[in-house]
Amino acid sequence: PPSPPPLPPLPPSRPSFTRNSLETAVQAYDADPASATEEYGPIADWDVSFISDMSRLFYKLENFNADISNWHTSSVTSMEEMFEEAEAFNQPLNFDTSSVKTMEEMFKNAKAFNQPLNFNTSSVTNMKSMFR
Numbered sequence: 001p002p003s004p005p006p007l008p009p010l011p012p013s014r015p016s017f018t019r020n021s022l023e024t025a026v027q028a029y030d031a032d033p034a035s036a037t038e039e040y041g042p043i044a045d046w047d048v049s050f051i052s053d054m055s056r057l058f059y060k061l062e063n064f065n066a067d068i069s070n071w072h073t074s075s076v077t078s079m080e081e082m083f084e085e086a087e088a089f090n091q092p093l094n095f096d097t098s099s100v101k102t103m104e105e106m107f108k109n110a111k112a113f114n115q116p117l118n119f120n121t122s123s124v125t126n127m128k129s130m131f132r
Contacts, residue, residue, distance in 0.1 A: 079097070106130050
């Protein structure tokens with residue numbers, strides 16, 4: 001009997017990031033969004049659900065303004081300096097911040113940022129200079 005036809009290829013899956021691979025992908029996206037999208041998929045769909053530390057993730061990315069509002073951030077405990085000096089960033093954020101402990105300087109010098117925030121800050125112990 002003839003062998004069965006080959007199985008169709010699986011649809012591409014979203015990569016699951018570690019802190020280091022996420023940092024690399026963010027830097028790649030900032031340098032060349034089209035190439036990074038080809039390699040990692042659309043930034044809005046990145047699986048960051050295993051990341052606990054997002055501190056300084058967009059630090060000094062002066063032109064970054066991508067929509068990351070649907071990132072699953074329920075595991076994140078630090079957003080310290082996350083958008084510090086990300087001067088162009090002005091996107092809505094629908095982050096689950098219920099586990100975040102520090103937001104120190106999260107938006108420091110993020111000059112364009114002007115979005116409403118509905119963050120759960122019940123676990124936050126440090127908001128020093130969050131919007132300075």
